[in-house]
Amino acid sequence: MTAPDSESLRLLVLISNLGSIGAAAAELHVSQPSASKRLTSLERRLGLKLVTRTRQGCTLTPAGEMVADWAQQVLAHIDGLMNGVRALRAQHESRLRVAASMTIAEYLAPGWISALRGAVADIHFELDVANSVAVADSVRHGHTDLGFVETPVAPEGVSVRYVLGDRMVVVAPPDHPWARRRKPLTPTELAATPLIVRERGSGTRETLYRALATVGADQVAPLLELHSTTAVRNSVVAGAGPSVLSTLAVATDLAEERVVEVPVVDLDLHRPLHAVWRAGHQLTGPAAALLAIAMRTPR
Structure with missing residues (x-):
């Protein structure tokens, strides 16, 4: 029976x-x-x-x-x-756990979160800021509902959606010798110069190193290794040395001439920004709403 x-x-x-x-x-x-x-x-x-x-x-x-x-x-x-x-x-459904890599968390996520709060009432929002590798791991293990990463190649073992493109630039203090160059840097010159960089696992560092490796140039040991985009940007502004950062991070500094963009030839520093979530799961509720807001970011 x-x-x-x-x-x-x-x-x-x-x-x-x-x-x-x-x-x-x-x-x-x-x-x-x-x-x-x-x-x-x-x-x-x-x-x-x-x-x-x-x-x-x-x-x-x-x-x-x-x-x-x-x-x-x-x-x-x-x-x-x-x-x-x-x-x-x-x-x-009223609680959304998001993880974002540094540049996205500092320069894009605040606007996305504000738009989400305007669209979804009474939502409890948790934002974990980490490098791209840590964000992908958090998503794989189910600790995060939705993640955003900056790596040039989308991580494996997660569902992925392209959000928008980003461009990185070589920047230096105004009194740095590169600021007075008449000719663009070559990838070899850039690779041979100690730079202020992010820690291993960050999308910013991986994009730079992968781009240099593509043209056969291996980066020398860093001048400084810091754990946030803001810390790298502040170090360049303070005159500590050159770096390679997203235009999202240095747009205002470039406009106000606190740093100088140094042209470099034959080096592609464009990268995609991706949303990631747990493989086999479908985004619903606030997570789906946040992704839709991110996808509407002006290119």
């Missing part, structure tokens, strides 16, 4: 309360023939006669009365279960 389904039990309880298969069927929004068929199937499954049909309606047999009482208790527990699940889903 297999356990009856909840809708069959609900039908029996309604017949007990309403005294009619037709009335019970209407309450469940099914046809009367369908309800009769379900009741017959329930009796066959349990091996018991549950309902006696008369011209005036239906009455439950003694066995039917006992089963209906037990069914009512079971349904109360099921309803409690579903109410709890709905509450948990509502709580989960």
Whole structure:
């Protein structure tokens, strides 16, 4: 004997309360023939006669009365279960865990978050700022609902969506010798110069090193290795040395001449910015809304 389904039990309880298969069927929004068929199937499954049909309606047999009482208790527990699940889903859908690599977190995510708060009421937002490798790991292990990375090659083991393109530039303090050059740098000259760089695992550093390797130039040891884009940018502004940073990070400094862009030939420093989320999962609710906002970022 297999356990009856909840809708069959609900039908029996309604017949007990309403005294009619037709009335019970209407309450469940099914046809009367369908309800009769379900009741017959329930009796066959349990091996018991549950309902006696008369011209005036239906009455439950003694066995039917006992089963209906037990069914009512079971349904109360099921309803409690579903109410709890709905509450948990509502709580989960109102909380969004996002991880973003440094440049995105510092220069793009604030605007995205502001737009999301305007579109989705009462959302609890958590933003974890890390390098691109750490962001991808957080997504793979289910610690993050949605991530944004800056690596030139999209990470494996996650679902990926292209968001927009970014361009990196060589920047130096205004009093640096490169600021007075008449000719652009060559990739070899850039690679032979100690730079202020991000830590290993950052998309900014990986983009630079991959671009140099593509043209056969290996970067020498860094001048400074720092763990945030802002720290690298501040060091360049303070005169510590040159670096390669996203235009997102230095646009204002370039406009106000706190740093100087140094042209470099034959080196592609463009990179894609990607959204990533757990493989095999579909984005819904606030996560899907945030991705849609990010996708609308002006190119």
